[in-house]
Amino acid sequence: MPDVKHFDPDATLETVVRLFWRQGVASTGIQDIVNATGLNRSSLYATFGGKMQLYHTALERYADSRSRPVLDRLAEDERGLPAVADFFTGLIETRCSGEYAQWGCMVSNAHAGAENVDPAIRALLDRQHKRLRDALHAALLNAQAHxxxxxxxxxxxxxxxxxxxxxxxxxxxxxxxxxxxLRQTVATALHAISCPAA
Amino acid sequence: MPDVKHFDPDATLETVVRLFWRQGVASTGIQDIVNATGLNRSSLYATFGGKMQLYHTALERYADSRSRPVLDRLAEDERGLPAVADFFTGLIETRCSGEYAQWGCMVSNAHAGAENVDPAIRALLDRQHKRLRDALHAALLNAQAHxxxxxxxxxxxxxxxxxxxxxxxxxxxxxxxxxxxLRQTVATALHAISCPAA
DNA sequence: CGCATCTTGGAATGACCGTTTCAAGATAGC
DNA sequence: GCTATCTTGAAACGGTCATTCCAAGATGCG
Structure with missing residues (x-):
């Protein structure tokens, strides 16, 4: 019987996500990943394939583990505009303070990079934008109902x-x-779409 | 007396702008620039300095030659909301069709790249965002007056x-x-801020 | 323990990175 | 046309790129 992996692929992938998120795929070398994860090149390639495949996996992990929970909460929050306001408040909090301050959004960042010509990446960007729009749409339907x-x-x-x-x-x-x-700007936008009589 | 340059620095810089604009600074090599401009490494380094210095010069050229005229026209257009609408129409036209389709904006792209940690680049991004906001502000003041x-x-x-x-x-x-x-989305946004009675 | 099977360490791959160097070529004033 | 001064071509720099290869190590079953 074979040997088993001597590391946790999930924890490794999380480390890789942070590297690509902060620096982008073009500015992150395999050596950076080797240094940050502590595991060997051989294990990296055997487990995740090449660099672009690893980036794609990392981007998908970001979308599923970071974006999706927030968007699901937004879509299921039935309060309407307050749900939208809370979504943006949390977004700005994440983007401007704490561990990920000034990292932006890994999906937004991917839009601006050269990696967006890859059809698989572009499909992921479209899917993620659609998820964002749909979650906002659901919240706005609730707002309209209220x-x-x-x-x-x-x-x-x-x-x-x-x-x-x-x-x-x-x-x-x-x-x-x-x-x-940013908070004031979002507040201005939400004020513009809200009912004057409410 | 010395020799003179055997090429046009201005035309060269324009070629460089397009390379960095489309691919980003991290995905564009000096070799790409040599191939696209046709001139030699020595001339490149003697005229523009290193890669990051060249990128900074190119980004500044983009801001001055591409963004500035459009923003100036917006700020000086006294029609109010129609000026804003025309600005966005032109923007979407440039971004989605013609030679620069799917290139995005070189300044927006720079926000998402690793180059934004450079203080000189970040200052340029802030300045350019301020110019955009100020031009829109001027147009909106006219809109309000009308x-x-x-x-x-x-x-x-x-x-x-x-x-x-x-x-x-x-x-x-x-x-x-x-x-x-995109046009419909912009129209929706402009509708939301416009006077219901007008 | 022995063996088949996978993982791991580490070196090596050729290609490309940004940058420098220097001799050869071109120019304008004398 | 000579010379001083700059530009240009081309090679070379050490370093890093993503990727591959293979022997050595680790594992679980018989």
Whole structure:
């Protein structure tokens, strides 16, 4: 019978996610990954394949373990606009303070890099953008049902606006944008789509 | 007396801008630049310095020759919201069709790359974001004067919202987002900030 | 224990990285 | 046309790139 792995692939992948998230795939070498994870080149290639395959796996892990829970919570929060506001508050908190401050969003970052020409990566970016938009859409439908939305507002189109706004927050936060200003900007946007009478 | 340059530095820099714009600084090698410009390494280094210095010069050229004219036109257009709408229409046109389709914005792209840790680059990103926001602010002040803006709307804060929206357009267009959908999204955003009575 | 099977360490692969060096070539004033 | 001064071509620099290979080590079953 064969030998078993002497390391935890899951923990390794989490380390790799952070490297690619912070530095991007083009600026991260295999040597960086070897140094950060402590495991050998052979084990890396045997377990995850080449660099781009590893990046794809890491990006998928990011989307599933970081984005998805937040988006699911947003979609299932039935309060309407307060749910959207909380989503953005949490987003700005994550982007501007703590361990991941000024790292931006790994998915947003991938949009701007040369890796987006890879069809598999681009499909992942489209899927993730759709998930973001759909979660916002669900929250806005609740907002409309509660009469929180401005009359005549289209929840689907507005969800797309807020999705692009989130991308903007991700980008600017990576360059060190002020959290307070981002919060005020989001508040302004939400005020613009909310019902004047409410 | 000395020899003179056997090439046009301005035309060379324009070629370099396109390389960095499309592929990013991390994925563009000096060899790529040598191949694209046709001139020698020695001439490159003697004229522009090293790679990062060349990237900085190229990014500044992009900001001055590509962004600035568009932003100046926006700031000087006194029509108000129609000026903003035209700005976004032109932006989406540039981002989604023609020679630069799916290249995104070189400044937005720089936000997501590892190059943003360079203080000189980050200062340039901040300056450029401020220019974008100020141009939008000027246009929104005109809109307010013309009674096009929703009552109670803050032109300064709204300008920041639209600036982040522009970043979102830049990002998503690079991943091949549909121009029609982007136009509709922008229209929705502008509708949300416009005066209901107008 | 012996053996088949997988993992691991570490060296080696050729290609490319950004940068430097230097001789040969080109130019403008004398 | 000579010379001083800059530009240009081409090779070479040490280092790092992603990837591969293979012997040595570890494992669980018979």
């Amino acid at each position: 009469g929180q939305l401005a009359p005549g507002a289209d929840p689907a189109a507005t969800a797309e606006v807020l999705a692009l706004l989130a991308h903007g927050v991700n980008l600017r936060s990576r360059a060190g944008a002020d959290a307070g200003q | 009674g096009q803006l929703a009552p109670g709307a803050d032109p300064a804060a709204t300008a920041e919202v639209l600036a982040l929206l522009a970043h979102g357009v830049n990002l998503r267009s690079r991943a091949g987002a549909d121009a029609g959908q």
